Amino acid sequence: MRNALPIDAVVGDYVQLANGGGAQLKGVCPFHDEKSASFYVHPGKGVFHCFGCGESGDTISFLMKIEHFSFAEAVERMAAQAGITLRYEEGGYSPRHQQGERTRLVEAHKVAAAWFQEQLGSPEAEIARGFLAERGFDEAAAKHFGVGYAPAGWEHLVRYLRGKGFTDKEILVGGLASQGQRGGLIDRFRGRLVWPIRDTAGEVVGFGARRLREDDNGPKYLNTPETPLYKKSQVLYGIDLAKKEIAKTGRAVVVEGYTDVMACHLAGVTTAVATCGTAFGEDHIKIIRRLLMDTSAYRGETVFTFDGDAAGQKAALRAFEDDQKFAARTSIAITPGGMDPCELRLAEGDEAVRELIENPVPLFEFALRSAVARHRVDTAEGRAAALEETASIIVKIKDRSIQHEYAVQLAGMLGILDEQFVVRRVGQLARWQRENGQQPRGQALRRADGGQPAQPPRPVHRLNPRDPAQFVERELLKLALQHPDLVSPAFDHYGDDEFPTPPYTAVRRAIRQAGGTAYGASLPDFTATVRDASPDDQVRSLATELTVEPLRTRRKPDAIYAGEFLVKLRLQAVDRRVNEVRAHLRRLGDRATAEELGPVQGELWALQQYAQQLRNKGAAGL
Template sequence: MAGLINEEDLATVRERSRIEDVVSSYVTLRRAGAGSLTGLCPFHEEKTPSFHVNPARGFYHCFGCGEGGDVIAFVQKINNVGFTEAVEFLADRVGVQLRYADGGGNRPEPGLRLRVLEANRAAAEYFVEQLSAADGLPGRRFLDGRGFDKAAAEQFGIGYAPLGGRDLNAHLKGRGFTEAELVKAGLIREAGWDFFQGRVLWPIRDAGGSVLGFGARKIFDDDRMPAKYLNTPETIVYKKSNVLYGLDLARVNIAKKRQAVIVEGYTDVMACHLSGVDTAVASCGTAFGDDHAKLLQRLLGTGDVSGGEVVFTFDGDAAGQAAALKVFKGDQNFLAQTYVAVEPSGLDPCDLRMQQGDAALRELVGRRVPLYQFVMRNILEGYDLERVDGRLGALRAAAPLVSSVRDESLVLGYVRELSKWLGMDPDEVRREVKLTVSRRPRPAAVRPEQEEALIPEPAPGLPVPDPRDRRLEAERGTLRLIVRAPEVFPADWNGLVADDFSHPTYRALFEAVLAAADGPEQWTARIVAARPDPVLEQLIVTLAVEPVLREPTEAYAREYAARLRLQLLSARIAELKSRLQRTNPLDDQVAYNKMFATLVGMESQRRDLLAEATAT
């Protein structure tokens, strides 16, 4: 693995990568006054341009969704890649050969990444043309048999690879590509044969729309390749553990609705989008894993998948149960917002749409249940819960599942829920879960006396907030400013109330601020006196010495208060949008209209707060 990018090379990439040129590849920019360009934001849906680019400073900012940064940050966001990958992308674009520290050496073949992407784009166009040609009739028949017409094929860019064996090779060489480049793109085999022959193809794109590779479906019985599905081999741009089919179509909707639906195949993604489930994606040739979760995390806008809903679709049979258990036990974070949508008849989303229509597919997602419940119930069904030994066996089988939950704050709730299902005393269930933890090999950093903390007891006092939790940065920053410079706030603390703080300790501290009496003592001492508590006292001391980002001013205080209120409001908007999505406007028109009107008002309030939060 390459090491750190050489600082000089990084500076050269930044200098040569004009932000207006890079952004223009994705956004139509127009002049908007001196030194500014504007266009429709690529990160959220809007009709009035609020996305601004400042070429002189090299930054972009959207006043609608708050996204902003330099050219590297833009590439990271638009392509859903990390910092190194974004720099490499730009280096190829501007012709810089990167050097790496820590023995990483020079990157071979500068510019290869862009040439592979160009070859993939040309191949995708060729395959689309072949689907419409006379030889593409078998491909069109296959799509028609799956319920997809010409418009659907065009929407998803579906193509057809001819049976000839060297047709694509000859076509792309005629476009100026070398055979070595085509081999490295995974389009041609070493012997010169086309990688895909006689198959229907789906282009697999990144979030920015660049074609990374292809997925191909067998349609002829005498196909020499036995695999039903064949994917592009690993290339410089195509890593199956890092791509999701349909991400280019679902990206904006996932971010807007804070929901991602994970299905198993290309036709399932198509069926979902055509039925109105426009947040559907699928892994390509591999199971959904940690790297896929990271892609979704960036789109959901949070540090973990819990920021929204991640809905997996499984069959109700044994294979579906095994798949659900595999997802649950995987290394990616499991949290309460992970769901499973089960079709009892065993139909996959594509077949469900064909047999029962678009509404059935929307209802499938609407019936989602927490993944934990699905897996737990399947475990318990294997035991006779009417017998004492059956309940004990079920408890011992389920305890490892509960103890494997990564979010410790959820464990106590799951213990109580399991005890209800089993009809057993919660303390007995808790003891068994603790025994499961004690049997598990301990990490080196965990001492025996710390094991009890793995199954948390209800805290008698206030919990210590994590200063590194970025989700709580606005709360901590506001309180830091209040503790250090109360004079920049008006008497009503810029309209803040205790409920604006989601963390119980931060809320308690603000309540102490509201209750602090006037007097000759120092401000921090008066806060401590308002609510004596060792956790609060330590927090106040910490905040008093933490640096503020700028010189405290009244404008800065208003900005921080607006950011805090905006954060809470955004969460409420997301929750309301989720409820709207689950409500059928035809069946419950009154409730739907009422919620929609509320949403309009909240969005207006959000715009006002956003203006305050970015005023300085």
């Protein structure tokens, strides 16, 4: 069964795969958030491995991990997709009792979706057909999207599903019915137009239902509640229809409703998706990033469409806050006259919808103009306040090459003639961001007494293998994990302060907790011990990553190579201390007494002598 389906066909339902070199394919890992394609699939061997988070396995373990399947449910999914009939032992074939719960719930939703679609043709559903027709959707459109109708009675669907062999528990757990006041089950959706909501694999996991009658006191839109199948923060309506085109074109379009998705697809914008009863959030971003292969090396685009009213602008600015979670460019298409894409298509035709999506405004530009509009830029105070708010927006732009361009544009928006003043202010904030890992928020940081600007916040270190100092930390930790015998016992005498990058400090502590490299050298798999000693998944994941990442040497790692990095790390620590002592001497100044200067100068001399010893003797000088 493990080979019933090619692994790339199964993984391809969730991740866009590209040539990874040789016989391998690569994509953005679905199990952790990353900005590089670290997830590799080997179709010939039927396995996958992520060099970022360490997840690995075969087709079945992939399904178990990504869908939270049991082993049996993963086998059942593969069998269904491959057209293989399973036989259940211990009592013969009895799928109703022996299939996994999730498989049964998926089957119930599939049956319910077909039944809803059939009911759309009934006399009672005339109001539903009229609703669709008024919005430009004919019978063929309804069939394409699987739109159906839920009759107005109390238990039509419940009775139908019971007749198909589903238990009351399965119907209730699946969110297809709710508990009535008298103890029985009643249909969750009654007298409503119904859209099936599918996952990326195309299976129905829930429904969205629209109120049609004035006497319906329920919400305008009613969705399936949270169930083992349906997590509203993790589903996108239309993703099953849009995923291939998103991967092909490198563009995803996010709209606000079911009819907007339908309108876009029918107009030729087949990359449109929508959230289901919740705001666009981080889990939705992850779905789209995987399909876009959204990495720092690839420039895709996500286009958000929102109404031009205040609520739409607010939603757009929420999307702006999520921009940093994308590597792709993010843009916004504001519909004219407050129309949504469905209304636009009805009023002006398919071409108008395509033009809307083809001519979006960069989300940064929209955010800038929205921020400026909140201030009275006809006054000096208003311009100053607007500058502080908008400058902090510009420094969030990932592409530094266009930061300057936006700073110049901002001067024009604010009516400030001195463009260089605005450019300098943006540059100041950008430097603070690069040096400190964050940007100041709001107005310029100033002392409470109104004096000079205060010192920027303390640095927040981020892993950057290109940073020469961090590279030394990383390479030495890789040696300690992969070849503990080469760095022992010297490594075990290094303190936490010699690994100043916090994530690397945490791995250093885990190595100590695991017994150190002296103990690790006696073990067949030191990494497993370090992973067990790690305080959390983050440290555990980094330790795994450092174990599988090749060392940066073309020759076989040996004691000489290890010694080079032991010396380099110690020299970095000594040089940092030398700089601190020199700064202390400068602060003491010319007025310091001999008693004050003596100990500090002595420490500086000793440090310089030790550094020279390390440079002359290498590892022998440790």
